[in-house]
Amino acid sequence: MSNLDRSPGVVTCGGRADTPGEPVLELHRAREVTLGERTKVRRLLPSLGRRLVGAWCFIDHYGPDDIAEQAGMQVPPHPHIGLQTVSWLLDGAVHHRDSLGSDVTIHPGQLGLMTAGRAIAHSEQSPPVHPAQLHGAQLWVALPGAARDMAPAFELHTELPTLTDRGLRATVLLGELTGAASPGTVHTPLIGVDLTLAAGADVRLPLEPDFEYAVLAPSGAGTVIGSGAAVGGDSRGGRPGIEVAGAEVADVSVGLGDLLYLGTGRSELRIRTEQASRLLLLGGEPFDEKLVMWWNFVARDGAEITDARADWMAGRRFGAVAGGDPQPAPAMPATPLIPRGRAR
Structure with missing residues (x-):
């Protein structure tokens, strides 16, 4: 999915300096963003205070929306560099077309994984005849320097x-969980797991202590059990949109529109649900490299983004893709595009 904001902000992130070396419980509230004319999403990453979770650099959660009498998702052709897009549906269908010639419809439970590399363009639209509900997540993964100029795919x-346990069905989108490995291609150590939890479930998931993690709730809610050290504020939050749990707090509820950042240093995660819920667990090794994110581009400096924008507007480099008129790029910001740290 494109970032259709006509005045996108500059996001600078990367490097390990601001990655906590211990478990934390940092609750971030989403902000609502309108994509196109109708689609509203909850933007969970980047946020004020948290820009990356491993190599995961962008999370939009949309729906559930009733589109029975509407066109549904209508994202026109747009470009990407330096990242992978991860399309994950809970309900509905999305028609993906790109400049490689890919022409597929993605359904719930299927992984659509697009690697932009040096340049790709794509469009995403609900098919003309589509399910009544649209609900899903669009996620981006930053490519490391060794892969950022690779051929698109x-x-x-x-x-x-999938893994099943009492009250749990875990689907591995990317990475590996207890020996179950996704076929999706990754370029940094990371993990993404869809957790379907029954009402009354109480589960424990093994984690990699060297990874940093976050949990979000596309449907229902979950309670994360475990203490965390305070980061950046008091127990009600030191920054707008963030609540930070102190070490004495044992339980944190993750509801619709929340992202709970867990930090590093955990060997397991315990989650309890009172109602049937869907959660996404995302994590990975803290990303060493510093990045600049602007519009649909992930780069290492402002010059890369300036060049990519110019090429898109001139019809160079990205190729053609069906799905309507290409989306014009916003004007470049007046401020310099300079990479900085992972968190504010």
Whole structure:
């Protein structure tokens, strides 16, 4: 999915300096963003105070929306560099077309993984005949320096590994969980897992202590059990949109529109649910490299973004893709595009 904001902000992130070396419980509230004419999303990452979770650098959660009498998602052709897009549907269908010639419809439970590399363009639209509900998440993964200029690619994986336990069904989108490995191609150590939890579930998931993690709730809610040290404020939050739990707090509820950042240093995660819920667990090794994110581009400096924008507007480099008129790029910001740290 494109960032259709006509005045996108500059996001600078990366490097390990601001990654906590211990478990934390940092609750971030989403902000609502309108994409196109109708689609509203909850933007969870980047946020004020948290820009990356491992290599995960962008999270939009949309729906559930009733589109029975509407066109649904209508994202026109737009460009990307330096990242992977991860399309994950809970309900509905999305028609993906790109400048490689890919022409597929993504359904719930299937992984649409597009690697932009040096340049790709794509469009995303609800099919003319589509399900009544649209609900899902669009996520971006930053590519490391060794892969950011690679040839673009697209993968559709219709079958993903799952793990089941009492009250839990875990689907591995990317990475590996207890031996269940996703077929999706990754370029840094990371993980993404869809957790379907029954009402009354109480589960424990093994974690990599060297990874940093976050949990969000596309549907329902969950309670994360475990203490965390205060970061950046008192127990009600030191920054707008953030609540930070002190070490004495044992339980934190993650509801719709929340992202709970967990920090590093955890060997397991315990989650309890009172109602049937869907959660996403995202994590990875803290990203060493510093980045600049602007519009649909992830780069290492402002010059890369300036060049990418110029090429898109001139019809160079990205190729053609069906799905309507190409989306014009916003004007470049007046402030310099300079990479800085991972968190404010």
